[in-house]
Amino acid sequence: MAGRRLTPGGALVLDSEGLAKLAAGDDRARAHLTSALRRGARVVVSAVTLTEVLRGGPRDAAVHRVLARITVVPVDAAIARRAGELLGATGLTGHRYAVDAVVAATALAQARPCLVLTSDPDDLHRLVEEPERPKAERLVVVHV
Numbered sequence: 001m002a003g004r005r006l007t008p009g010g011a012l013v014l015d016s017e018g019l020a021k022l023a024a025g026d027d028r029a030r031a032h033l034t035s036a037l038r039r040g041a042r043v044v045v046s047a048v049t050l051t052e053v054l055r056g057g058p059r060d061a062a063v064h065r066v067l068a069r070i071t072v073v074p075v076d077a078a079i080a081r082r083a084g085e086l087l088g089a090t091g092l093t094g095h096r097y098a099v100d101a102v103v104a105a106t107a108l109a110q111a112r113p114c115l116v117l118t119s120d121p122d123d124l125h126r127l128v129e130e131p132e133r134p135k136a137e138r139l140v141v142v143h144v
Helices: 016-024 027-038 047-053 060-067 077-090 095-108 121-127
Strands: 011-014 042-046 071-073 114-118 140-143
Touching: 011 016, 011 027, 011 095, 016 027, 016 047, 016 060, 016 114, 027 042, 027 114, 042 047, 042 095, 047 060, 047 071, 047 095, 077 095, 077 121, 095 114, 095 121, 114 121, 121 140
Parallel strands: 011 042, 011 114, 042 071, 114 140
Antiparallel strands: none
């Protein structure tokens, strides 16, 4: 992302690794969070991501501290439908990609500029492709 200056507003979307790294205090993830907050971006995580991260034990405390400061976006019928369409459009199949597709659909519904912090940039890039949009308005997928 070096050299790209983001305009005010927009969103920062966390997948499971983005959320886990923030909870663990990862410097890169925190830098993205700080930048997002400075520009007034909405910081969100899909409700489905909680399934990947929370386990009901003491390690969840750090995740809950992060969740208290961000927005958890529910998976409604529109997001689920869009996620299925993304899977169909990309040819990705199976449950392995279902959560990524829900995260992608959640991100695509956010205001721009929008960054997605993920450990799986290849699949997310495929799912959020928007060739019809000007490049400056497309989602930015960042590996954490």
